[in-house]
Amino acid sequence: MLVWERPEPPNRPAPAPLSRERIVRAAIQLADAEGLDAVSLRRVAAALDVRPMRLYGYIASKEELLDLMVDAAHAEIRPSGDGWREVLRSLAEATRRAVHEHEWLADLLGGRPQLGPGALASGESVVAALGEVDVDDVMPVVSAVNAYVIGAVRREIAERRAERASGMDERRWQASLGPYLERAFATGRFPALATVVRDAAHLDADQTFRIGLDLLLDGIGARLAR
Structure with a gap:
């Protein structure tokens, strides 16, 4: 049992x-x-x-x-909102908050679905909000959001652990690699990377997460609209 x-x-x-x-x-x-x-x-x-x-x-x-x-x-993850987009955003942000609160959770998410009562209650609230979505698309949509969140939070937790282990925050770590990257870019072998590193906006973890989530939800919206 x-x-x-x-x-x-x-x-x-x-x-x-x-x-x-x-x-x-x-x-x-x-x-x-x-x-x-x-x-x-x-x-x-x-x-x-x-x-x-x-x-x-x-x-x-x-x-x-x-x-x-x-x-x-999972019982702390209570997605809310009106419509599929708001609920999926709430699911993503609530899961991220739970992992930041319980760092160990990053190591246990993924794999086979969690089927305890807390996870089932959270899943029910999400699936219920997807009533307008074709039944065959429900699980792929939810799985896509969960996969994005798990990948993002594992990267964030890995960065947090690396900072503790090395004693260097992300900015100091990047500064330590600056001379090496400048030498590598000076060879002309990595022009696309050089442009992004030098010219693109440098976003923090919150901004990176939300922009990536927006891109994913936009893609889901385009798929559902078809």
Whole structure:
């Protein structure tokens, strides 16, 4: 039986009360503070002041715990708006906010769909707003937006982690590579790249995300209009 449907153990007197919700909350706090590698059943049990074996009455494995953590994050993603474009934009921006709040989520998004109650509720609100879209186009449209968001936020989180590891923010990193790029462009072998690097507007992460999302939604709109 899937963890979403499996009953929790009955309440019983104990020094420390326990529930799946408390377990998941403790695991998320650990992951937020120390990263996903810090999450183990032993560490979560210690944070809750219980023995690790007590957790097995509520979850069968670390994999189930990770599924519950992701679903709890999905519960924070509440798309809203009128019409497909507003709702898809809301989905993208809410997912991005959730990943920025829970950096570890970037490592767990993608792959097979999340089917916990939080993810299903979020998906229902999105699909319901796409009622005007042909049923055969619904999942490709939603998948395209999710793929864009996952790719964008993984790049942003990778940049954040690189900054922590190197001690250099993006501007300082770019400045350190400046002389090398100038030498490479001076060869004349990369004229298109040289033009973009020298002449194009240098956008921050928020601007880059929103412009890319606009381009994607424009393309979806053109497809639906046909």
